[in-house]
Amino acid sequence: MIEENIDFIIECAIKFGAKPELEFNKPYVLRKNIGTEALKDNGAYFGFIHPEEESAGPFHDFSLTIFPNDEKKPWLVCLGIGISGFKNDYELATYPGLRRLFSKLIDERGFCKSDFSDIETSLPKSITGNLDLQHIKNTIKTYTKVLPTCQIVDDPESEEGKQIIAAFVAGYAKLRDWPSNKDHRKAISEALDSFLKTEKIDETEEVKNLLNERKYIVLQGPPGTGKTRTAKSIAEKIAAKTFFTQFHAETSYSDFIFGIRPDTQNEELRYKESLGSFSDALKYAIDHDNEKVILIIDEINRANLSNVLGPIFYLFEHKMDVSNVEIEIAPNFKVKKLPENFSVIATMNTADRSLAVVDFALRRRFAWYTMKPKIIKSRIFFNEDFIKIQEIFDWYASSTELNLQPGQGYFIAESDDEMKNRIRYEIFPLIKEYLQEGLLRNAKEEFNNYFSNRINLSLFE
Structure with missing residues (x-):
């Protein structure tokens, strides 16, 4: 069975772009130690190591390592590091994508280090003390510091077992940059697909439900992810009266809440009271309590929020049971709490590094929904x-x-x-x-x- 699995990982490697028949520039060195004594929990393993390493003795860098047994008990499939440490792969070990990839290949019976360059930290007890792995506990103990990620495979001969092993080989193929054509890349994708699939989410519906529950939310994400479009779409879906404002570095309390402005229609200099966008929306919500009202604040973190929000900051509690403090919005306009029919959707561009920091108090009062770049089905989408x-x-x-x-x-x-x-x-x-x-x-x-x-x-x- 072990030899058959060795043949299986070689077949996978070839399918993923490795060319072991080459005399020079081999894609890997195949290592195996599967003798009778080794299989008695004395370091039995097989797998691939860096192509520049020797066929025997201590080795460096990342390896695909599988710890087998001949008793039809669980195996452990791992991305390992040679006990000699790093020589060529240290920079690779620091790439976040490597960890991201392998973290998706494991389940609750696997383990993934937070830092793949770490060769000082041992495996957790969930692996070293796992009752399903007691038959190879000494072998695991020998390599406990040099296994960045691993997964228990209950039956390597089963369809599920082969899928896990093939996925780890595919991950190693990406690590070693084996694929050189579309067929290789397609084969790798097929091996990884069932592990990398993400649940399709209707963002608009999810945000709408979150708004219904929390009332005040921030849509955050990189540019081009449709934050403002989603906010407007939700307002349209729930047939809400929509008020819109966009913050910038000079947005002030008088713009958003209340201020006085010169009356340019008069020949003499006079000032008049002016309600800001928040007060306009709030007043409308109070006067039309049978309508849903949404205030959209675009680019909320472009302004100095402490200055802009002032005392109304207190009002943003989605469950304010006791409202015994009255906040003055404007002369003759005071509120103890925001009306039930009033909600706020703000957007925040996470790629803009020059923006004001959002403090923890505001974060507590709003729900935060992250919008990520995603593929869309459209003939005009590249x-x-x-x-x-x-x-x-x-x-x-x-x-x-x-x-x-x-x-x-x-x-x-x-x-x-x-x-x-x-x-x-x-x-x-x-x-x-x-x-x-x-x-x-x-x-x-x-x-x-x-x-x-x-x-x-x-x-x-």
Whole structure:
């Protein structure tokens, strides 16, 4: 059974682009230690190691390692690191995408380190003390610090077991950059698909339900993800009276709540009272309690929120049971709580690094919904360009840098020429700015290669 599984991982590797028949530039070194004594919990394993390593002895860098047994008991399939540590793969170990990929291949019976370059931390007790793995506990103990991720496979001969093993081989193929044509990439995608599939979500419906529950929400995400469009769509869906305002650096309390302004219709200088956009919406909601009212605040974090909100900050409690404090909105206009028919949808661009920081008190009062770039079904959506940019971000971007990925709105065009212009005059300058600010440094060559091939422009000219 073990030899059959060794043949299986080799077949997978070839399907994913490895060419072991080459005399030079081999894609991997096959290692195995499956003798009778080794299988008595004395370090039995098989798998692939870095192609520059020797066929025997201690080795460096990432490996595909499987700990088997011949008693029809569970196996452990792992991405491992040679006990000699890193030589060529340290930078690769720091790429967030590597962890993102393998974290999706495991379930509650697996484990994934938060840092793949960490070779000092041991596996948790959920693995080392797992009763299903007692037959290989000494073997696991030997390698406990050099297994960034692993998954228990109950039956390697089953369809499910083979899927898990094939997925780990596919992950290793991506790590080693084996695929060289569409067939290889398709085979890898098919091996990973069942693990990487995300549940399709109707964002508008989900946000609508959240608004119904929480009343005050912020839609946050990168540019082009349809935040403002979604806010307007929800208001339309629930047939609400909509008020709209957009914050900017100079937005003030008098713009949003109440102020006085010069009356330009008179020859003499006079001032008149002026309700801000919030007060207009609130007054309408109070006067029309049978209607739903939504105030949309676009780019909420572009303003100094403490100055803009002032005392009304207190009112944003979606469940205010005791309202014994009266807040003055304007002369002769005071409220103890916001009416039930009044809601707020704000939007926030997470890619804008020059914005005001949102404090924790405001975060507590609003519900926060993250909108991510996504593929959309449309004849005018350039799927390949979107996927290529997404893959670069997914592999190289930190969690914070993922907030910079251009959304689907950037990839809508009526023709290829129009799409090239969007890349040339919108996406290219955006990515260049990111790199100039020291962001996504590890991805610079990938981005440069994409732009050079797609629009014949280099980021470094």
